[in-house]
Amino acid sequence: MKITITHKITIISCMVLLLLSCEELDLAPENQFTDLTYWTSISKAETVLNTAYSQIQNSNFFFYNEAISDNAYNGRGDIAGAASLGSGTHDASLARFKDEWNNRYAGIKTCNLLLENIDRISNTDATIIDRIKAEARFLRAFQHFQLMTWFGDIPLIEKDLTIEEAQTISRTPREQVLQFILNELDYVATVLPTNTEYKESDRGRITKGAALALKARVHLYEGDWQAVVNECEKLINTTENGSYELFSSYEGLFLPQNEYNSEDILSLQYVPEYRTWNEYFDMAPLTAGARLNAIAATQELVDSYLMINGKKITDVDSNYDENNPYINRDPRLTYTVVYDGYQWENPEGGTQTILIKPGSNTADEYVPGSSATPTGYYWRKYFDPTHQSSLSSGLNLMLIRYADILLMYAEAKNELNSFDKTIWETTIKRLRNRAGFTDPPALNFDASLNQSDFRLIIRNERRVELAFEGLRIFDIRRWKTAETVLNGWAHGAKFGPISQDDGYIRANLRTFDPNKHYLWPIPRDERLINTNLSQNPGW
Numbered sequence: 001m002k003i004t005i006t007h008k009i010t011i012i013s014c015m016v017l018l019l020l021s022c023e024e025l026d027l028a029p030e031n032q033f034t035d036l037t038y039w040t041s042i043s044k045a046e047t048v049l050n051t052a053y054s055q056i057q058n059s060n061f062f063f064y065n066e067a068i069s070d071n072a073y074n075g076r077g078d079i080a081g082a083a084s085l086g087s088g089t090h091d092a093s094l095a096r097f098k099d100e101w102n103n104r105y106a107g108i109k110t111c112n113l114l115l116e117n118i119d120r121i122s123n124t125d126a127t128i129i130d131r132i133k134a135e136a137r138f139l140r141a142f143q144h145f146q147l148m149t150w151f152g153d154i155p156l157i158e159k160d161l162t163i164e165e166a167q168t169i170s171r172t173p174r175e176q177v178l179q180f181i182l183n184e185l186d187y188v189a190t191v192l193p194t195n196t197e198y199k200e201s202d203r204g205r206i207t208k209g210a211a212l213a214l215k216a217r218v219h220l221y222e223g224d225w226q227a228v229v230n231e232c233e234k235l236i237n238t239t240e241n242g243s244y245e246l247f248s249s250y251e252g253l254f255l256p257q258n259e260y261n262s263e264d265i266l267s268l269q270y271v272p273e274y275r276t277w278n279e280y281f282d283m284a285p286l287t288a289g290a291r292l293n294a295i296a297a298t299q300e301l302v303d304s305y306l307m308i309n310g311k312k313i314t315d316v317d318s319n320y321d322e323n324n325p326y327i328n329r330d331p332r333l334t335y336t337v338v339y340d341g342y343q344w345e346n347p348e349g350g351t352q353t354i355l356i357k358p359g360s361n362t363a364d365e366y367v368p369g370s371s372a373t374p375t376g377y378y379w380r381k382y383f384d385p386t387h388q389s390s391l392s393s394g395l396n397l398m399l400i401r402y403a404d405i406l407l408m409y410a411e412a413k414n415e416l417n418s419f420d421k422t423i424w425e426t427t428i429k430r431l432r433n434r435a436g437f438t439d440p441p442a443l444n445f446d447a448s449l450n451q452s453d454f455r456l457i458i459r460n461e462r463r464v465e466l467a468f469e470g471l472r473i474f475d476i477r478r479w480k481t482a483e484t485v486l487n488g489w490a491h492g493a494k495f496g497p498i499s500q501d502d503g504y505i506r507a508n509l510r511t512f513d514p515n516k517h518y519l520w521p522i523p524r525d526e527r528l529i530n531t532n533l534s535q536n537p538g539w
Contacts, residue, residue: 039120055107059277069472075374088511092521111140134191209242228412272394283379292371299491310442331436338378376493486512
């Protein structure tokens with residue numbers, strides 16, 4: 001049975017709708033949360049808190065953020081704005097910008113309502129009140145962090161706004177928002193319990209470790225390398241701030257029977273009986289129960305997976321075979337992407353071969369313009385064998401996991417020019433061991449490599465380890481490589497005309513303008529409502 005917090009999130013779904021009103025920074029709706037008579041018990045405060053939990057992210061954004069990057073292509077519809085953003089054809093009227101803005105400010109509003117009213121509850125354990133406040137402050141900081149990352153300068157909202165304030169507020173300088181986020185995370189880390197201090201019924205709540213991990217990610221995106229090291233070292237090889245470790249199986253990490261495992265630091269909560277997500281209905285192979293394919297891996301992602309001997313497929317000594325391109329590869333490829341000839345494990349037992357190559361005469365076959373994959377690949381990671389009808393799942397989606405801590409630590413150490421054998425064995429080697437590498441060249445530290453060499457290795461390791469987890473777009477933006485990898489054709493498998501790009505499918509022509517696309521525009525509708533909201537350069 002899943003945790004109480006997840007169950008409550010579902011029960012209050014109707015209350016979420018009450019809070020998700022108005023475009024003007026989610027102006028105060030008339031609902032029971034603002035009624036002073038509402039605040040009479042901790043259980044009611046928990047209801048508001050769980051609303052805030054439910055607003056932290058949604059599965060649509062989680063998955064389709066991959067298609068904004070070079071990892072995937074949204075070939076049907078414009079889901080979460082991924083097709084427009086991926087091709088660079090968007091403007092300030094794109095619905096995704098408005099949705100991102102409104103959803104996150106709705107989450108901030110929920111937190112502010114809680115923080116401003118919870119002290120009305122009398123005869124309650126002050127420790128519980130302080131913990132709930134800390135959870136709300138973490139969630140509010142998380143929402144501001146996401147907004148700042150996409151939009152730059154944003155309105156910093158520390159209290160519930162009046163209608164007049166919401167219609168006249170200006171954007172706060174990014175540095176001020178950043179400092180607010182860091183200060184909030186510093187504070188909540190002193191209040192929140194560790195993951196080992198929570199009761200089992202409270203699994204899924206925000207922990208001290210989550211606050212430290214998010215702070216590390218904030219510093220990572222800022223390029224404050226020593227600060228990244230400092231936060232990561234509070235979680236690596238120590239249990240003082242919680243107990244975390246790589247889960248034993250990369251494949252098992254994403255299966256429902258292993259939820260809340262040692263690697264899970266912060267997750268988007270679901271429960272099969274009450275709250276599910278169903279994006280897999282448009283991601284899996286059609287012969288595995290999907291209705292069509294709307295998002296598929298790119299050849300560029302597939303090519304980033306090393307050979308089992310640790311070599312890139314382009315290395316002369318890699319033993320890469322173009323006629324059998326998926327054998328002897330990084331095992332994480334098989335646990336992430338479905339390719340031609342893939343042995344798909346059926347929930348009821350046994351396997352079936354997924355045939356995608358043109359001429360296969362199956363529903364999964366690549367045929368331009370059909371309902372099948374537009375790139376020659378399907379999705380495997382996060383497939384739930386216990387799924388409900390239409391592939392709906394109650395599987396939690398991890399927002400921060402311990403592998404990310406190791407990768408952040410490796411990157412920061414390298415940027416500080418202090419990456420050595422010890423750091424390699426603490427980070428990259430551990431990840432590759434868990435993935436299933438056994439060849440010494442893939443696992444052993446190479447002292448002949450320089451900082452630039454290790455930078456490429458660490459960045460690629462981050463890509464393949466975290467593929468399809470919604471983080472790639474943020475990495476290529478902070479590395480300022482988006483202008484390279486998001487310009488030109490996104491490709492699919494070698495099922496196209498041989499005279500064009502050596503036969504690799506031209507799936508999508510992309511454009512990324514570094515003069516404007518590193519920041520999203522402030523949504524057009526928000527600026528029509530509030531003329532004090534300035535616009536980002538180029539928009």
